[in-house]
Structure formats: structure tokens, C-alpha cells
Amino acid sequence: MANTVWLTPKQAEDYARCDVVTLRRAVKAGRLQAYRVNGGRCVRFRAEDVDRWLASVPVNEVAR
Numbered sequence: 001m002a003n004t005v006w007l008t009p010k011q012a013e014d015y016a017r018c019d020v021v022t023l024r025r026a027v028k029a030g031r032l033q034a035y036r037v038n039g040g041r042c043v044r045f046r047a048e049d050v051d052r053w054l055a056s057v058p059v060n061e062v063a064r
Contacts, residue, residue: 005047006035012045016054026053 013020023045026032032053035044 007045007047007050009043009045012050015047016050031056 007015009020009023012023016023023032023034027034033046033049035046036042037044
């Protein structure tokens with residue numbers, strides 16, 4: 001865990017290319033792990049958790 005990359009909600013939003021509301025919904029649904037830091041005042045995401053969550057999300061194919 002020494003090489004763990006921690007992301008703020010804004011960084012996770014940019015990393016996953018989705019809205020922070022989508023991240024919150026995934027956390028609430030139990031599909032994405034979030035961690036409270038700084039006495040529970042701040043939220044952080046691990047990049048590997050975001051990657052795992054993104055890999056599990058179905059992709060909609062565009063009909064051509």
C-alpha cells in the first residue's frame with residue numbers, strides 16, 4: 001500500500017471522467033470505496049478502487 005495513489009473528489013472526477021455526483025452514488029450503492037480522512041471531514045478515493053469500479057461499469061455502445 002506504500003504506492004497507493006489517493007485522489008480528492010475533484011481529482012477522482014477528472015480521473016474517471018464523470019461527475020462527482022456519479023461518484024457519490026457509486027459510494028452510496030456500495031460499488032465504490034471512499035475513505036474519510038482528517039478527522040472524517042474530507043473524503044479520498046484510491047485510484048485502484050476507481051479503476052476497479054470503472055472496469056465493472058457496463059459500457060453503452062453507440063448504434064451506428
